[in-house]
Amino acid sequence: MYKIIEIVEICPKVCRFRIEASKLVKKAVAGQFVILRQHERGERIPMSIGGLDKENGILTVVIQEVGKTSASMNRMKAGDHFRDVVGPLGLPSHVEKFGRCVCIGGGLGIPPIAPIALALKEAGNQVETIIGARTKDLLIYQEELTAASHKLHIATDDGSFGTHGFVTTVLEQLMKDGTPIDNIMAIGPVPMMKAIAETTRAAGIKTWVSLNPIMVDGTGMCGACRVTVGGKTKFACVDGPDFDAHLVDFDEMTSRLKMYHKQEKIAYDKFLHSEECSYKDAKAQTGSETEA
Numbered sequence: 001m002y003k004i005i006e007i008v009e010i011c012p013k014v015c016r017f018r019i020e021a022s023k024l025v026k027k028a029v030a031g032q033f034v035i036l037r038q039h040e041r042g043e044r045i046p047m048s049i050g051g052l053d054k055e056n057g058i059l060t061v062v063i064q065e066v067g068k069t070s071a072s073m074n075r076m077k078a079g080d081h082f083r084d085v086v087g088p089l090g091l092p093s094h095v096e097k098f099g100r101c102v103c104i105g106g107g108l109g110i111p112p113i114a115p116i117a118l119a120l121k122e123a124g125n126q127v128e129t130i131i132g133a134r135t136k137d138l139l140i141y142q143e144e145l146t147a148a149s150h151k152l153h154i155a156t157d158d159g160s161f162g163t164h165g166f167v168t169t170v171l172e173q174l175m176k177d178g179t180p181i182d183n184i185m186a187i188g189p190v191p192m193m194k195a196i197a198e199t200t201r202a203a204g205i206k207t208w209v210s211l212n213p214i215m216v217d218g219t220g221m222c223g224a225c226r227v228t229v230g231g232k233t234k235f236a237c238v239d240g241p242d243f244d245a246h247l248v249d250f251d252e253m254t255s256r257l258k259m260y261h262k263q264e265k266i267a268y269d270k271f272l273h274s275e276e277c278s279y280k281d282a283k284a285q286t287g288s289e290t291e292a
């Protein structure tokens, strides 16, 4: 059992969890992920590591409500326990002294970019981070990324904060500023990672993306997380999650991510209309601990 020390809603439908997991945290490094299970019969869902407090053995994950299990998890409270937190899983991100590094995070890709930016900074690189969101209210992790990078650039689609445009708008500006970029690491929605790959392809800048296909076991046995990279089949859970962006078949990944949308929508709607959901929402509003 893994105790939740703190849950904070950092923007609508997005919660930051701080979880006691000292053994896992001791071994984990930037770029890896974990698999969470809420209870004995719960679904296993993969989550990136959004922070590692090695001193206190605390793992940070940031969960966006997109379906049944994430909705149920985001209704947990401090003091509740996860049944399982499995990990660290996947290979660590490539961290060495490259020179000038650009880290890019979009949406839920922003939290996991923070430990990677910090590791690159600690390895002696000059780290600039770009984060993007649709609008100002959806920007998260600014404090953490300011600390983890030498410079933080912000872009919003609607121009409500920072550069008006996408993370690629800022990346194009940085590519033109005269100082060569030696390494790029990007995490975010698939269209964002694909656009970054196209932006850097002609310039031949080494670009890594962290892929988030559907996963089940997370140990290379089920094949659910199959992706095509450089014409070869790879399993993101054990061969990744980081891959060379210029070799990833993003279109195949997009279509595989949509495979179960119909079933996922049915399960989510059923949960939102369930007694479990109304009980947890009522408890959150009143703070009452009385059993339903």
Ligand SMILES: Cc1cc2nc3c(=O)[nH]c(=O)nc-3n(C[C@H](O)[C@H](O)[C@H](O)COP(=O)(O)OP(=O)(O)OC[C@H]3O[C@@H](n4cnc5c(N)ncnc54)[C@H](O)[C@@H]3O)c2cc1C
Pocket: 033, 043, 044, 045, 046, 047, 048, 049, 061, 062, 063, 064, 065, 066, 067, 068, 069, 070, 071, 108, 112, 211, 212, 213, 214, 215, 216, 241, 257, 258, 264, 265, 267, 268
């Ligand atoms: C390596 C990795 C790291 C991730 N990190 C984060 C993170 O830090 N924060 C976050 O909010 N989400 C993250 N995700 C996505 C997260 O695992 C899914 O959103 C979650 O499983 C949805 O479960 P659900 O039951 O709420 O929704 P579902 O109804 O199951 O699905 C809703 C959406 O989530 C996707 N999804 C469903 N199951 C999985 C699965 N097992 N693996 C991957 N995607 C799935 C579906 O394609 C669908 O678009 C990560 C995924 C991977 C593979």
Ligand code: FES
Pocket: 214, 215, 216, 217, 218, 219, 220, 221, 222, 223, 224, 225, 226, 235, 236, 237, 238
């Ligand atoms: S999740 Fe099963 S092989 Fe990767």
